[in-house]
Amino acid sequence: MGVEGERPDGKSRVPPGQGVTKGFPVLHVGSVPDFDAASWRLSVRGAVENPFELRFVELAGLERRAQVADFHCVTGWSRLGCRWVGVPLAALLARAKPTPNAAHVLLGDGRGYSADVPLRVALADDALVALELDGEPLAARHGGPARAIVPDLYAWKSTKWLREIVVLERPEPGYWESRGYHARGDPWHEERFVG
């Protein structure tokens, strides 16, 4: 790649209203939770035929995908070229078997934070339960041991410390969607806030 922040065709790779950050801000409400491997579970449930739970070792044993993706926070910073490795959300959803009317998923940390994502977006190749960032196990402050990564939407959709994937027939507002953030949150259309 040539100039950082530009694509080979010269078009900006940075969505409108965003600025590139070199560092990696840490942003969340509340405190960083302790990770206890014995009690940790990831639950996949809701409008599915086959709800299930995984222990961390089980999640960590699933096939992983590596990808490079940009990360856009609605507050205006973008971190380009994040190297994520994780388990595709699609693999977990395929195992759960969403019902024919399933249309959204709520990605929750099990302690008050969640984000609503269209099922179609959650099924895209680049939507992950990320376990590694830039060659290291995902640090706790960035959502480790496991966080959602939904690169096509603003970063508030990428729930840190992921513990719950709830399949829904209708959208349900998560933490920020019920506080005035846009239901969808597409950075290329600047879907930041409602009103």
Ligand SMILES: Nc1nc2c(c(=O)[nH]1)N[C@H]1C(S)=C(S)[C@@H](COP(=O)(O)O)O[C@H]1N2
């Ligand atoms: N559980 C949880 N996940 C969360 C948040 C949060 O407050 N709690 N904040 C979101 C927001 S607004 C952003 S910008 C990103 C920030 O991720 P980072 O701290 O790894 O940069 O996490 C998202 N995921």
Ligand SMILES: [Mo]
């Ligand atoms: Mo954010």
